[in-house]
Amino acid sequence: MFSGLTIAILGSALCAALACTGSAFGVQTAGKAGAGVLSEKPELFGKVLVLQALPGTQGIYGFLTAVLIMVQIGVLGGNPAELTVAQGWMFFFAALPIAIVGLLSGMAQGNTAAASIHMLAKETDSTAKGITMTALVETYAILALLISILLIFGIAV
Amino acid sequence: MIAAMNRALIICMKEDESRLIEALQKSGIFMPVSKHKITNNDSSKESSKTNFLIKQVSSLSKQNNFFAERKLLSYDKLLDKNEEYLNLKNDCIRTLDSIKEKKQIIAQHKQLIERLYPWKNLASNVEDIRKNNYSSTLTGTVKKKNMKKLSAKLASFGAMYQLVNIHNNTCYVTVSFFNSDQGKILTILKDCEFSENRPDIKSGKVQQKIDNISQEIAKLEGEIEKENSALFQISKELDKLKILFEQEKAQEELNEINFDETSSTVYIEGWIKKSDVKKLKNIAEKNTTVCELEFFDVKQGDDVPTVVENNKFVSQFEVITDMFSTPSYAKADPNPVMAPWYWVIFGLMVGDAGYGLLMLILCLLLTKFIKPRSNAKKLINTITFSSFTTMFWGIMFGSYFGETFMPILFSPLDEPIKMLIFSMVLGVMHIFSGMLIKVYEKIKSGNVLDAIFDEISWIVLITGLALLFLPQSRQIAIYLTIIAVAVIFLTAGRHKKNIFARLATGLTSLYGVTSYVSDILSYSRILALSLATAVVAMVMNMLAQMMSTSTLGFVLSLFVYIIGHAFNLALGLLSAYVHDSRLQYIEFFNKFYEGGGKEFKPISIKAHYFDIKNKN
Numbered sequence: 001m002f003s004g005l006t007i008a009i010l011g012s013a014l015c016a017a018l019a020c021t022g023s024a025f026g027v028q029t030a031g032k033a034g035a036g037v038l039s040e041k042p043e044l045f046g047k048v049l050v051l052q053a054l055p056g057t058q059g060i061y062g063f064l065t066a067v068l069i070m071v072q073i074g075v076l077g078g079n080p081a082e083l084t085v086a087q088g089w090m091f092f093f094a095a096l097p098i099a100i101v102g103l104l105s106g107m108a109q110g111n112t113a114a115a116s117i118h119m120l121a122k123e124t125d126s127t128a129k130g131i132t133m134t135a136l137v138e139t140y141a142i143l144a145l146l147i148s149i150l151l152i153f154g155i156a157v
Numbered sequence: 158m159i160a161a162m163n164r165a166l167i168i169c170m171k172e173d174e175s176r177l178i179e180a181l182q183k184s185g186i187f188m189p190v191s192k193h194k195i196t197n198n199d200s201s202k203e204s205s206k207t208n209f210l211i212k213q214v215s216s217l218s219k220q221n222n223f224f225a226e227r228k229l230l231s232y233d234k235l236l237d238k239n240e241e242y243l244n245l246k247n248d249c250i251r252t253l254d255s256i257k258e259k260k261q262i263i264a265q266h267k268q269l270i271e272r273l274y275p276w277k278n279l280a281s282n283v284e285d286i287r288k289n290n291y292s293s294t295l296t297g298t299v300k301k302k303n304m305k306k307l308s309a310k311l312a313s314f315g316a317m318y319q320l321v322n323i324h325n326n327t328c329y330v331t332v333s334f335f336n337s338d339q340g341k342i343l344t345i346l347k348d349c350e351f352s353e354n355r356p357d358i359k360s361g362k363v364q365q366k367i368d369n370i371s372q373e374i375a376k377l378e379g380e381i382e383k384e385n386s387a388l389f390q391i392s393k394e395l396d397k398l399k400i401l402f403e404q405e406k407a408q409e410e411l412n413e414i415n416f417d418e419t420s421s422t423v424y425i426e427g428w429i430k431k432s433d434v435k436k437l438k439n440i441a442e443k444n445t446t447v448c449e450l451e452f453f454d455v456k457q458g459d460d461v462p463t464v465v466e467n468n469k470f471v472s473q474f475e476v477i478t479d480m481f482s483t484p485s486y487a488k489a490d491p492n493p494v495m496a497p498w499y500w501v502i503f504g505l506m507v508g509d510a511g512y513g514l515l516m517l518i519l520c521l522l523l524t525k526f527i528k529p530r531s532n533a534k535k536l537i538n539t540i541t542f543s544s545f546t547t548m549f550w551g552i553m554f555g556s557y558f559g560e561t562f563m564p565i566l567f568s569p570l571d572e573p574i575k576m577l578i579f580s581m582v583l584g585v586m587h588i589f590s591g592m593l594i595k596v597y598e599k600i601k602s603g604n605v606l607d608a609i610f611d612e613i614s615w616i617v618l619i620t621g622l623a624l625l626f627l628p629q630s631r632q633i634a635i636y637l638t639i640i641a642v643a644v645i646f647l648t649a650g651r652h653k654k655n656i657f658a659r660l661a662t663g664l665t666s667l668y669g670v671t672s673y674v675s676d677i678l679s680y681s682r683i684l685a686l687s688l689a690t691a692v693v694a695m696v697m698n699m700l701a702q703m704m705s706t707s708t709l710g711f712v713l714s715l716f717v718y719i720i721g722h723a724f725n726l727a728l729g730l731l732s733a734y735v736h737d738s739r740l741q742y743i744e745f746f747n748k749f750y751e752g753g754g755k756e757f758k759p760i761s762i763k764a765h766y767f768d769i770k771n772k773n
Binding site: 050053054056057060061063064067068076127128129131132135136138139142143145146149150153 | 480481573574577678679681682684685688689692693695696699728731732735736738739742743
């Protein structure tokens with residue numbers, strides 16, 4: 001059976017991997033839309049870039065959570081703690097909200113960003129509306145991040 | 158504050174119309190009521206053509222345009238319609254068109270040469286490749302692997318072939334044979350996959366033709382060189398083209414307006430600020446022989462444009478509201494309340510003293526060197542102002558480039574729950590200030606009871622619910638909550654006829670507490686963002702520290718510091734801008750703001766390439 005430390009590290013690895021994957025796919029979708037728009041209207045590059053960067057935050061959140069777990073279990077400080085299996089599983093489950101939501105909302109936000117970029121092509125003044133609509137999706141990633149953080153800080157090591 | 162507007166009516170003689178309109182355009186105070194707006198297709202406008210020329214020519218002059226200062230131009234010089242400018246533009250168009258044409262011809266020639274190239278060694282004239290009385294000659298291509306078979310078979314018939322060229326595994330050959338053998342030869346050719354291919358010229362030798370065309374190309378390229386240097390000369394006078402552009406643009410703006418007219422007079426109607434009435438009178442008197450002026454206050458139902466006037470601090474944040482929707486004339490201006498909140502929340506979301514300092518330096522440098530205008534300038538100014546709150550909260554939370562050091566309040570990294578409660582309390586105050594604006598609007602329009610039943614009851618309810626969490630105030634909290642619930646339950650349906658419908662509406666509107674809860678929870682993103690920035694900064698520091706064991710590592714770790722913190726700052730700024738704006742648009746504006754106003758766009762000289770001095 002795995003030790004508690006291994007399971008906790010698995011949780012940390014998973015939330016970083018899944019959330020970053022979600023962001024990668026999201027930014028890719030937005031990037032493809034952006035490339036299409038820029039081929040016709042190259043002067044919109046700055047605005048398109050801002051919209052493309054928006055789905056990238058889920059990766060940061062996953063990264064953050066992974067680091068927080070590593071700090072709590074002492075791996076980052078070079079002094080790994082002796083975790084019981086139960087504690088290991090606690091950290092694993094604490095990482096799940098941002099892992100799952102980071103993956104799915106990253107891809108969802110990418111689709112919204114792509115749609116906003118398409119809107120920008122026709123209405124060049126609508127950047128702010130596009131940014132707001134894309135940012136609405138991020139609310140749920142933030143809620144998931146908060147739960148992960150609160151759970152992590154709540155586990156007694 | 159929303160400026161008071163007046164509707165202005167001017168009747169003047171037709172002869173004075175253009176002088177008056179130009180004077181109005183110079184003053185930039187008058188927005189005409191356009192009844193019939195002719196919107197032209199952008200690309201057909203003269204100014205767009207001139208703009209295109211400017212872009213083409215300036216790319217030739219190789220000036221570094223990004224940091225180039227916008228030149229100062231006097232108003233008179235801008236309006237000086239010089240023949241020279243138009244001639245310059247036409248020269249430019251002619252030269253560019255001629256260059257384009259020549260380039261096309263060169264491209265065609267080059268394609269021809271490519272097709273002829275394999276045949277360049279063909280010794281005979283092209284017109285000789287034909288059927289004669291007794292023999293015929295063909296030219297074509299054969300794959301290299303079939304060459305041996307072809308030569309053997311042709312030899313057995315006494316036919317001749319000549320290998321002209323080998324290129325890319327393809328042999329270019331001429332085949333000559335007696336007409337009597339035609340059928341069999343053709344069968345052999347087909348068998349060896351011979352494909353007939355004539356060089357694409359009418360007569361003469363191929364090499365000769367290639368030489369001729371190459372000479373043509375050289376000549377055309379020489380002409381293009383000369384025309385490019387002519388363009389380079391034009392690029393030195395680029396300013397003249399730019400002035401022509403501004404003139405054409407100003408004229409087109411005037412052309413888009415249609416005024417009502419009789420046979421000898423013109424009827425001009427529009428909007429001006431009340432404070433500009435005197436100015437308009439002066440302009441009308443100076444520029445017309447005789448005119449009739451009338452001013453009206455705003456009536457109910459008028460489609461009034463909105464002018465927002467605020468002090469220097471608040472006016473920078475107007476750009477945030479404008480991106481959402483222009484304020485409506487009849488309602489209150491949200492900016493004086495939104496601006497301080499945006500300012501404070503932005504600082505919280507970035508929340509690092511070191512980053513605040515970097516923001517300040519960066520924005521001051523940007524303002525100095527790029528000299529942004531209008532909306533970009535306002536946005537950069539909001540970030541400049543927010544750098545102060547960022548530094549303030551950074552010091553409060555003890556965050557300096559990711560290092561936690563002597564926090565005055567507490568450190569969000571160490572006590573995230575405290576930060577969460579802090580964010581939510583801040584959120585409650587933000588929402589209350591939005592609701593209080595609505596209360597103010599309702600009281601101003603005389604609906605005091607509405608304000609009490611709809612807004613103040615909820616404020617009391619939320620306060621009561623919040624105070625329930627503190628043990629000291631539990632008693633008061635219970636009273637407040639009960640009173641508020643009673644008021645809402647009894648009055649939410651006061652417009653309904655039936656007593657049962659009233660109570661039912663009261664019950665369902667109590668359910669609205671969930672929307673308030675979700676709004677308040679939304680402010681937890683302040684915690685999330687400040688944590689995100691802090692943790693990434695901390696990680697960058699840790700990474701750099703781990704690398705700085707040797708001297709090479711120390712140098713590398715400096716790179717990690719700089720690039721890591723720059724990346725974190727950029728990401729933090731983007732996130733703070735997006736989420737702070739989103740909080741204003743959705744949680745704050747939701748409580749009172751409708752927007753839907755029309756922006757005040759007076760006819761004015763808006764110079765794109767220049768800064769106008771003394772507009773007076």
